[in-house]
Amino acid sequence: MADKILKELKIKVWRQKNAKSKGKFETYVINDISTGSSFLEMMDILNNDLIEKGIDPIAFDHDCREGICGTCSLHINGRPHGPDTEVTTCQLHMRKFKDGETIIVEPWRARAFPVIKDLVVDRTALDKILQAGGFVSVNTGGVPDANAIPVARDDAEEAMDAAACIGCGACVAACKNSSAMLFVSAKVSHLAKLPQGQVEAAARAMNMVSKMDELGFGGCTNTGACEVECPKSISITNIARLNREYLKARISR
Amino acid sequence: MSILNSKIPEGPLAEKWNRHKSAIKVVSPANKRKLEIIVVGTGLGGASAAASLAELGYKVKTFCYQDSPRRAHSIAAQGGINAAKNYQNDNDSVFRLFYDTIKGGDYRAREANVYRLAEVSPNIIDQCVAQGVPFGREYGGLLDNRSFGGVLVSRTFYARGQTGQQLLIGAYQALNRQIAKGNVEMYSRHEMLDLVKIDGKARGIIARDLVSGEIKRFGAHAVVVATGGYGNVFFLSTNAMGSNGSAAWQCYKKGALMANPCFVQIHPTCIPVHGDQQSKLTLMSESLRNDGRVWVPKKKEDAEKLQRGEMHPNDIPDEDRDFYLERRYPSYGNLVPRDVASRAAKERCDAGYGVNGEGKAVFLDFKYSIERLGKDVIAARYGNLFQMYEKITDVDPYKAPMMIYPAIHYTMGGTWVDYNLMTTVPGLYSIGEANFSDHGANRLGASALMQGLADGYFILPYTIGDYLADEIMTPKIDVKAPEFAETEKAVTDRIEKLYNIKGSKPVDYFHKRLGQVMWDHVGMARNAEGLKEAIKMIQEIREEFWKDVRIPGELDNLNPELEKAGRVADFFDIGELLARDALDRNESCGGHFREESATDEGEAKRNDEKFTYVSCWEYKGEGVEPVLHKEDLVFENVKLTQRSYK
Incomplete structure (x- = not known):
């Protein structure tokens, strides 16, 4: 129940500049993540780290962060929305991961969903x-009583x-x-x-x-x-x- | 004469809307085809308006920053939608819904607008059912209702804990039908960055294609802003990460007055902040207060043990629990309005009775209703909310009480509109949460969905005709006009200015600091000294932001940091105006609590003599103080009383 700190994680993530370019994996190290943080909060922290280091942050889709808008779309360790059941990525929490683990993050892969940038697909x-x-x-109006x-x-x-x-x-x-x-x-x-x-x-x-x-x-x-x-x-x-x-x-x- | 003309129709309250509809102009079908309307935002207001206007025959262009119109944040509303159907035979009526809304808003909303909202509310439910919205039903096949805070009847329709989602899908389906027919051009992943005015009238927008980075011009005979509220000025809120006040703010800078910006709703039942890595707060529906009892320990030593994690809440016997809402407000109990419940929670936590590690949480306990009704009944009512709570906190609310704390949720303030929902810029309309019109100083639960859909389905499609009837001779708006070029240049210049700062800190760094100032000084309790301090601090952080923000990536590519930077730049200005408005309003009403204006028992004390007005702020240029205009509120049908839920 009580939150712990994950001292180090390796994030192996798909980087792709735009729809036309070829993508590849990059690995980043991130430290001191609370198990009470959500996966996307971890991604925010990683991105802010990257910005301060002068590296282009990782683009990913997200919005409501409460599991209802359907925007978030990450493929994490081989599973859509990651290693938990009945959750979206934004509801996935870091307590599902172990200290020192390498986490692989990819976009949705499907012919009908072309990649726009990094983890963002169309x-x-x-x-x-x-x-x-x-x-x-x-049409609006003219309908019967409910x-x-x-x-x-x-x-x-x-x-x-x-x-x-x-x-x-x-x-x-x-x-x-x-x-x-x-x-x-x-x-x-x-x-x-x-x-x-x-x-x-x-x-x-x-x-x-x-x-x-x-x-x-x-x-x-x-x-x-x-x-x-x-x-x-x-x-x-x-x-x-x-x-x-x-x-x-x-x-x- | 004041620049504010509310255009409230003459006549008795109950007849105003019908009389007005008979009096306003109508556009012929042949002319509707020639008129274009831009709708920005695809939540309940935007999607319902775009669909309804297209059904009428207008040519509509619709914009959203999300990848699909279905993602707008209306989707996150959980509990329900109010309507004066009186299906429960509990003596509900249009007047009662009107009265509850006016009283709940602490007498700071317009009577005529609120009455109209109550009047069209039954049509909304009919419309949604016809679209296939799967509302909760009784075994006889008829619609079920639940109760919500601040009222004594059951008038809330619901679709499990996903009412906003289902209503939005209904409106989105109607919108999709019009897209397929070619009546609506949908621009997703496009963000409105400015309003274009020609000869004083709204004639189009400048938008950025968020994928290609291209800055584009769009013309129309009228523009509708349905872009929601500005709650994210507080950084942590229940809003979506992308929710922002920028479209409305650009309209403000182009002459649309901003009304009551300090009226912000703080929702009592959110999952508490867990630490400094948090990005957003999650709401637990108000409907939970139907069956959950709110409490903190009676003994401070118990609270301190809970804070240190040395005690389990279930070990505290009933006699040592302080059900403070039931104690202070016996007639409404756990169902007092949101502002009252939020302040009561803050009061207990400030007194040292908070129950989590930070001392900033109270319990919402389902033990009693599970004993009374059984776990299955509770699971059927709130199963998805309980699951969401457990996923976030790792605590099973069937076994231990939930922990909750107030958080920023909704903004009652917004763009000033007249009875036709038109702003002070001719041809520019504002609907849903983006306008100020219906909720006064506090919104009742399940009324946001009602307002968004009332505006979009049943009000704007009528009132916009009154303006457009005079535009039938106006040809298609030419986006090559110099006004478009100038506005586009201003947009491009600002983007380049931000991008070229090339400082050292990411946008979030500044946004978090702004949010902290807002929460500490412009949050649940405000005073003159703190507000003045806040204005100064906001100005300082803004200055730093414009010197030291770092925006990575490229301008001609998907660039979420650039998007955020533009929104946060506006949040500084919105935050400052919010504080300024709060400073002017030296009374407590609804969600706005001035410490200088409280009763001996610590309840909010209004000052009707001095403040029965809408504060309407006019932009006067960068670095220049805005000018305050006042729209006096006239109450002919309700008597102003000190709100009591005791």
Whole structure:
């Protein structure tokens, strides 16, 4: 419970100047990190060290630092979001590491996520998939009273389980095929579980899956790696539901 | 005549909005297609406004500094959203929500704006349900509600502890639909660095493409700023790392008045600071106060043992626990408003009863509700929050009480707007947390989400038409105009100036020092002497910053340090204005507590005779003192009373 000090850590980190250049690993030493600090606080300290030494700091994505915005995206010691379960990188704490350890930090690796700089990747492909159908087509105003359509509590809860996806892309990074099936299925399930989303369910599944294929994500071979690394524990049963919706849409076409 | 015209419609409170809507102008669909609107920020306000305006037929350009609009910090709101639905049959109403908000804001907000907010609140819930927001429901299939601080009814709708996330995803989905249709051009990883004015009107922005470093010009017939609050002036806050006040600050420098900057909300239930390596504070939702009891030890020796780590909280028997909120405020108990709960925690800790190593924490204990309701019920309500707490602190809140302490959370102050949400710059609008309009001196829990969505879905899309109806003859804004060139040059010059300092210290070094001054002197308790001292210290640190900051990397590449430097440079100015405003307001109200103005029991004491006004600051140039304008607040429908939650 009480915080300890990690006297020395070696951070072996991917450095890449921009999308066009070739990257490589560099190793930096950092001292006196509290086990109560978060992984990203350690990165802040390392960066401030580098700046004072005249070295370009390591670019990495982060924002809310409370595990909900989905911005942070590091691959740490071979695992998306690092060696803990149900956390994003910003919630990963240094108590998960040992004094003297070498920590390997890489960006998400996927064809659909090109590196922008160092550890920062471009994930706009995920936005594009959602733009292909991840919504209910209602305009502002003119909607019925919120209690006009009762929704079974279990359905609402299951929709919420799927809607908890933060769009970080860890599922893609964990998958050997770089498939975005868990991400797509979470949105399809979230909306298909609710009466408001069922009207467009078939078209939504078709459009999102074809957009995913078009953007260079791989196919799903059911390894389950995505589910293990998902910081929000999105279940792969959602993929089964997506497959059902997709099949229904194909048959009725 | 004052430069402030609030444009509050005539007539009885309950009819103002309807009358106003009937009176304002409307733009025809054919003309909407020719009008362009820039929306900066994609949180609840920005995303809902951009989507709704595009649905109406306007051409919209939307900007966010994040890599996706879905990341805006509205996403982190946990507990819920208020609406006067009265689904619980507990005698809630539009008037009651209005009254609670005015009272909660300690009578420093405009009646007409707040009433309108309460009036449109039910529509928000309808809209969100239609979008597929998975709100919590009862077994009968209808929507569930919970209670929040400062009110006596249950009107808060929620989606587990992720309400902000789910509402933002709803607005983001609506935005995505408009992006796909080509009605919205989305610019992510773009930061607004200045406002462009032509003939006194807002006509566009200058933005930096954060990936390429390119400085770009964007023109429009109107500009909407929805860029949130400036809480990060305190360095440690519950805001996202990138949250900043710079867009609003550039608008201030271009003539938009800044209102009530000293009204800052300090949230009572955050995870305490753990040491000097901390980068940000994590909020634990206010909803936890529904089932958690706040306490510190009655005996100082117990507190001291806890501070030294020689005692476990569970070893302190009930009779030795001081449930100080229940003791001081028997009728509201643990559900007093945020400002009251925060000060009460500070009071106990200052008296030496703090419970962590630094003596700056109190307990929030779920033992009693677990005994009463069972662990499963508590897990269903707060499971994700408990998990988050355990990941950060390594303590299991099912077994030991949480430790909490107040932290900067929200800024009630912001850009001054009239009833139409337009600033003092024609064609420039400000919505959501970025404006000052609805929460007075203290915001009630679950009301930020309500305001952001009210502004974006149901207010701005109407009121902006009144301005744009007179712009239908204005051709597409030409970004080759000299005003764009001048503004772009000013932006480039400032970036180069910062970059060329090539000093010795990183941006964080200065930001942390600024934050410490703000927290110590402009934080939970303020006095004239401390505020004057703070202004002096801020000026000194700012001077050092401009001489000694080191910005590494390149200008034409992704450069997070350069981004931070620009924001922190503005935070110095914002911090100074905040302190200046706090110095002017020699009364205690809401989140603003002046030690000179307290009751004998240490409660905040307002001075209605002297301070029933909105402080509106006008920029007069660099190094020149800003000018204070006052908008008098007129209360026709509520009686001003000393707020009591006893």
